Amino acid sequence: MKEKSHGRPILTRLYLLLCAMIIAHQVPERKRRKGSHFVAMVVILVHQENFQMKELYHFLSQVSFNNSAGDKVSFDKKGELLDGFDIINWVTFPNKSFVKVKVGQMDPQAPSGRRFSINERKITWPAHFNQTIPLALCNDHCPPGSRKKRKEGKPFCCYDCNTCPSRKFSNKRDMDDCLDCPEEQYPNKEKNTCIPKDLNFLSYNETLGITSTVLGLSFSVTTVVILGIFIKHQNTPIVKANNRNLTYLLLVSLFLCFLCSLLFIGQPQLLTCLLRQIAFGIIFSVAVSSVLAKTITVVLAFMATKPGSKMRKWVGQRFSYSLILCCSCIQASICILWLCTGPPFPNLDMHSLPEEIVVECNEGSGNMFYYILGYMGFLALISYVVAFFARKLPDSFNEAKFIAFSMLVFCSVWVTFVPTYLSTKGKYMVAVEIFSILASGIGILGSIFFPKCYIIVLRPELNTKEHLKMKN
Numbered sequence: 001m002k003e004k005s006h007g008r009p010i011l012t013r014l015y016l017l018l019c020a021m022i023i024a025h026q027v028p029e030r031k032r033r034k035g036s037h038f039v040a041m042v043v044i045l046v047h048q049e050n051f052q053m054k055e056l057y058h059f060l061s062q063v064s065f066n067n068s069a070g071d072k073v074s075f076d077k078k079g080e081l082l083d084g085f086d087i088i089n090w091v092t093f094p095n096k097s098f099v100k101v102k103v104g105q106m107d108p109q110a111p112s113g114r115r116f117s118i119n120e121r122k123i124t125w126p127a128h129f130n131q132t133i134p135l136a137l138c139n140d141h142c143p144p145g146s147r148k149k150r151k152e153g154k155p156f157c158c159y160d161c162n163t164c165p166s167r168k169f170s171n172k173r174d175m176d177d178c179l180d181c182p183e184e185q186y187p188n189k190e191k192n193t194c195i196p197k198d199l200n201f202l203s204y205n206e207t208l209g210i211t212s213t214v215l216g217l218s219f220s221v222t223t224v225v226i227l228g229i230f231i232k233h234q235n236t237p238i239v240k241a242n243n244r245n246l247t248y249l250l251l252v253s254l255f256l257c258f259l260c261s262l263l264f265i266g267q268p269q270l271l272t273c274l275l276r277q278i279a280f281g282i283i284f285s286v287a288v289s290s291v292l293a294k295t296i297t298v299v300l301a302f303m304a305t306k307p308g309s310k311m312r313k314w315v316g317q318r319f320s321y322s323l324i325l326c327c328s329c330i331q332a333s334i335c336i337l338w339l340c341t342g343p344p345f346p347n348l349d350m351h352s353l354p355e356e357i358v359v360e361c362n363e364g365s366g367n368m369f370y371y372i373l374g375y376m377g378f379l380a381l382i383s384y385v386v387a388f389f390a391r392k393l394p395d396s397f398n399e400a401k402f403i404a405f406s407m408l409v410f411c412s413v414w415v416t417f418v419p420t421y422l423s424t425k426g427k428y429m430v431a432v433e434i435f436s437i438l439a440s441g442i443g444i445l446g447s448i449f450f451p452k453c454y455i456i457v458l459r460p461e462l463n464t465k466e467h468l469k470m471k472n
Helices: 010-026 031-048 055-060 207-232 245-262 270-304 318-342 368-387 399-422 427-458 464-469
Strands: 064-066 072-076 085-092 098-106 116-118 146-150 159-163 186-187 195-198 199-202 345-348 356-362
Touching: 031 245, 064 195, 085 199, 116 345, 207 245, 207 427, 245 270, 245 427, 270 318, 270 345, 270 356, 270 399, 270 427, 356 427, 368 399
Parallel strands: 199 356
Antiparallel strands: 064 072, 085 098, 098 116, 146 159, 186 195, 345 356
16 A cells, blocks of 8 residues: 655655754764764655655665664665564553564575575564464465465565476475476376376287187187188189188188287287287288288289180299299298388377376387388279179189279278377277288188088088089
8 A cells, every 4th residue: 555645655755854864863973963964864865755765776876884783784785684673473461462483584796596594483462463374475374285476566575376387396385496207207187296107008918908818819719710621622713713822821820810919919029029010020921911812823823714715824823832932922021121110119108198107118210110001002002903803703713803892901001000000009009900800800801711611511502513514
């Protein structure tokens, strides 16, 4: 509150009068006369309307004397006492007497943080005082979990209490700034302490891990059952008509594809990091190469039936195996190059998730993973194109229709995989790849083999040469 007196704020007038009283009452008699000019000047300045505080600083800087207690009193250039103040508690008694007790001090020369000290235990409050102890602040203390922010245009003791930002905490009240938690910890909800982060990886003990494991094992068992059915009925026309050996190789590779998805579950180790992408890339390349070989075999087999055709020398197991070996070796070369230049390794990602440590397999040379996917997509695209143009061949060779659909499913799954994979983090990124492996594998298995199993098991009357010839 600025109470006016002769146009002057009362606090300013009191400060000036205090300066005059210091000189008038503390200077010894023999020196007071010499200082009378200064005292008179102070009194005159007090009553001037256009007085500026800086006009007094020149006089105050020249004052230096010892008070009645023997302490030196002097001012700096800003007019502030150099030797500070004692904080006195006046303890009054019922008989109107009192005693002065020193409870603290303010020392401008002390180190920062120790300039003001007070012992609250020494303070004696009046008997009739029954309110909360007053605070010399504009607002309450900032609690732990927050930091002080000074209010613009307000005294230094006025500030707002702002909650600590993410990943920071404060464990004391009235902190000027929040502290960073260690990398392996994160602040609690109150932001007043740090707690350890949980490990984030796809575990066998959680629902997502259990679901992935059950699906992988179920599809593996289904593949083994289908392989058993084909081996048991290997001499039937429908099995012979679609190249038994390539069929067996395709089923075995699909079986291994489903099993390799299990390498992605559990806490990543150096061996699993090295194996899982390499195994996935090579095994799937064998599977897609087998599909490509079956597709080309269908086309060559039809062309070889024409009189005088020279394609008969290309129809046979040697060409099919050579094609599969060649395509698989190219993928294996990419994988070996990956292992030599920048192999995958276990890594702790501290920053992707605020409250968890992501235990992941760092892919090393990340582009190599996409080269593997791109090569598999290239093989699948060739298989689809060849199967699409061969879909109108005679019905005895109509496996091309199923192959075309299986490759369409395969390409759709992996085209969707890339943006989904890049937009997820932690264990969900691993889960996306697992379900992509399972979905593309079951797409090939279901499209090519389920219709044949239906005929072999449930409609054996259709699994005859006469039926195939009649359809043709």
